[in-house]
Every structure is written in C-alpha cells, then in structure tokens.
Amino acid sequence: MKKLNRRNFIKGSLAGGLAAAATCNAKDAKAAGGDFGGYPDSMGVLVDLTKCVGCRTCEAACNKEQGLPEPDKPFDDFSVFDERREGGLPRRTTEKAYTVVNRYEVEGRAHPLFRKVQCNHCNEPACLTSCFVNAYTKTPEGAVIYNPKVCVGCRTCMIACPFYVPAYSYSSAINPVVKKCIMCYDTRLKFGRPPACVEACPQGVMTFGKRKDMIALAHEKINAKPGKYVGHVYGETEVGGTSWMYLSDVPFAEIGFDTHLGKEPIISHVKDFLAIVPMVLCIWPALFTGFHLLATRKQTNKENSTKA
Amino acid sequence: MLGKIASHYFAGKSRLLHEKSLYERLAFSFILKRREKMGLKTGKLIGLAALIAMTAPLALPQKASCEVFELNSLANLFEGVSFDHDMHIEAVSDNCSVCHHHSAGTPPTDATCIPCHLKSAETDSAACNACHVNEPFSSASLEASASNPLLHHKVKPGLKAAYHQNCLGCHQETGGPVGCQDCHALTEKGEKYYNTGQFAPKPGKSSSHH
Structure with a gap:
C-alpha cells in the first residue's frame, strides 16, 4: 500500500518537473524567436533592377559554378522570357536552375524590366524554422545553406518559404532532396568572394558587401536621384530582413514581389505553436499515464489485496 | 627570336595601327622576362631588337586620337x-x-x-x-x-x-x-x-x- 503511494508520488513529481522544464523552454523560445535580426557582419547583395538588361549571364554563371545539369535551352535563348507555368506565372527556380531571370512589361516604362530570382537568404529563414531534421543553417557570412545528406525530402521548407525558392529534385527516384541557391557558400562566400552571378553580371546590377553597407548604399542611391527609384528597399525589413535586397523604379507589386509579407520573421508567427509541441510531447504521456493509474488504482489495490 | 618578335610586332601594327601600345608593352615585357633568364650576350641582342621596335612607333601619333x-x-x-x-x-x-x-x-x-x-x-x-x-x-x-x-x-x-x-x-x-x-x-x-x-x-x- 505504502509502496504504491510512493511510486505514484514519484511519477507525479516527475510529470510536474517536465512540465516546468517545458514551460521554461517555451519562455526561452519566445525571447529568441524573431529577435535575432541577422548576424552583424553578414554579407549582402543589393540588386538594382533598373540596370538589368536580361542577358541571362547570371544563369549561365550559376549553372557552371554549381555544376548544374545542362539547361533545356541555351543561355542566349531569350524565348524563355515568354514561358509561363500554371497560373500564367513566369519561370521559377528549379533543381536545374538556382536562379532565373524574368521579364516584366511595365506600362509607361520605356524598356521591359528584368528581375532575377534566387534565394533571398533571410536573416531568420522560414525554411530553417520549418525543417524538422535541421538540414538548414544560416551562416555568419549570411548564406542560408543546407545539408542534403540529412534532408529527407519532406518539402516542408518549400511550403514555408515566403519567396517560393526551394526546388525539389523530382527527377530523382531514389534520393529526392531539396535544391536551392546557397549564395555560392562552399566555393566563394566562405573565402570572402562574391557569388558567381554577381561577378559574372556585365551590367553591375548587383553590388556585394556587408549587408549594413548595402542598406546604406541603397538609401544613398534613392536620395541621390529623387524620383528615379521607388522609396523602398525590398528586403531591408521584409520577413525580418533578407541578405539580398532590391531597388526598383516601378512599384514592387507590379513586378511579382509579394508586398504583403510584413516585417515579422516567419518564426514569430509560428513560435507559439512550435513551443507547444515539446510541451505536448513531454507532458501528455506522463499526465495521462498518471490519470490512468489514478483511475485504475482502486481496482489494482483490490487485486493486490486479494492476492495477498 | 628577334625575327619572331619583330614580325609579331609589325604584323600587329600593320593589321591594326592602334594596337601599337599593346604590342609595344607585350614585346617589351617579354624581352625583360627573357633577359632575366638568358645570358648577357643574348640579352643584349634582344635589347637591340627592343630598341628598334621602340623607335618605330615614335613616328606615330601618341594622343588617344586616330585609334x-x-x-x-x-x-x-x-x-x-x-x-x-x-x-x-x-x-x-x-x-x-x-x-x-x-x-x-x-x-x-x-x-x-x-x-x-x-x-x-x-x-x-x-x-x-x-x-x-x-x-x-x-x-x-x-x-x-x-x-x-x-x-x-x-x-x-x-x-x-x-x-x-x-x-x-x-x-x-x-x-x-x-x-x-x-x-x-x-x-x-x-x-x-x-x-x-x-x-x-x-x-x-x-x-x-x-
């Protein structure tokens, strides 16, 4: 009789302890999630969309640097700008192309506007938040890289990414994984060199440097030529800030940018839920085991006493 | 060697008048490098070639016009x-x-x-x-x-x-x-x-x- 009570007591205190630990963790998560703001000395790229002429050299450079498979069309074939996928949308990044250039005909603009798409390398990446095997890393240099060896191909990051960047190797039957731009981390960024596309661009569309310097430069450019650019640097604050930022002379909404993402990192929207997950996993089994034992205690006692 | 440099140089000059500075520099740096490697006698010979090569463009306009x-x-x-x-x-x-x-x-x-x-x-x-x-x-x-x-x-x-x-x-x-x-x-x-x-x-x- 006494023995059983003690066991119950230990179980109860264990469950309580776990609950306390889980609550503590949740508080920590609340303090960390969404307040990171990026590494102070991380690198960034400022893309001046007004300068791009749509030559696709960046696509070719990316293909060679990353050792990607042969493209479907040559890189000097400009018919790709007319391609449309489901929903009439222009091209997106794929397992074979980590960056693509799209053309936008803008009313009232003398020339079409070209926009390069690649991973924006968020300060607080949603892909990283969503990945349950921790395949993603945000490096101090600013790149969001991933480890394909641990990727299980669940594609949660593809849904989590607000920019629809990660692509998937659908063509691989045996080991399909997520594929995306890594800002040339392995071959260049790590050694202090700019990504291949930045270096290859003939027009100097992209400027590479410390992210904070790029923000300053962007505002200098906006102020230096009043009326030339729209007064916003896309990526400075979007979803907590991104390493790649954009200047444009037409409203961003007109050239396919999502302007309703808000300033909060994606993790801020999900951290409350994510904090509950470990709590549920830790407390519920202990709690309901306790309930079960309590509920069946009388019967167990009876059985024990009859045995005795 | 001398003939090779000279023909290289003059071929360039006759084909494109303007490339003189480029060829001049190329020939000169080539000779300097060679001189380090070779003996003094060969070096002198090539130096003479360089002198001939260098004096030729003096007759040509030096400004960035006609180029x-x-x-x-x-x-x-x-x-x-x-x-x-x-x-x-x-x-x-x-x-x-x-x-x-x-x-x-x-x-x-x-x-x-x-x-x-x-x-x-x-x-x-x-x-x-x-x-x-x-x-x-x-x-x-x-x-x-x-x-x-x-x-x-x-x-x-x-x-x-x-x-x-x-x-x-x-x-x-x-x-x-x-x-x-x-x-x-x-x-x-x-x-x-x-x-x-x-x-x-x-x-x-x-x-x-x-």
Missing part, C-alpha cells in the same frame, strides 16, 4: 571588341565627358558629378581601368574602401560594369548595337559557358519536371 582599341578584358569567353575611339569622339561632338565623366579635362555632363568636379583638371590617365577595377568585390577592394573614411566614391562599378553601363546605356538611347553578340562574338569556351552553338542542348531532351 581603334581592342577591348579584350573578357577575352576568355569572347573575342576582343574592336572599339573605334575616333568614331565615338565624333559621335559625342568632342565632349569627352560624355564617357570620361571628369577625367579628360572637359567639364562633366552628369549632374551628380558637377558639384565636385566642375573645374577638375585632366587626370594622369583617362583610361577606364584607371578608376574602375577588375574585381570590385574582392576582399581587398572591400577592405580598401571600408578603411578609407574620406573616400567619397565608396562603391564604383567594376571595369566590366563601367563599360557596359556606359556603352549600353548610350547605345539604347542612340540606336547603337545592343545585342550581346553584336559586340561580343563567342569563343569556343564562351559557347560552352552559355550552352549554345556547338554546345547547345539537343532538342527534345527536356528532363525537367515542374
């Missing part, structure tokens, strides 16, 4: 671009600042340059690469601009970007050639890089799945 430049900083993927400097001087009615901002002695035309450079004198070199470096984003370049608080032009386009922004910007307005391959004929390496020409993907071999 067609071979722009070949991208010679890896593309054939050199033959740039007719004279024709462009005419096109801008002798106003060097249209391209050379403030470095050629004429007053700047760009409103952003005027506040500081209205009365700037001609610089030692008006060549594009005197200011616009080949690798603007190398760690060394970034460090150099970060460590100089007095530097106003913290971010300047690299050489390639300066050429293209200047050339293409004007060509778009004036109806000059604007297609990539109008100026840049691809080399074999270039065709491989752009997966075009002999390296174009075979039609119907699309494996993409969207």
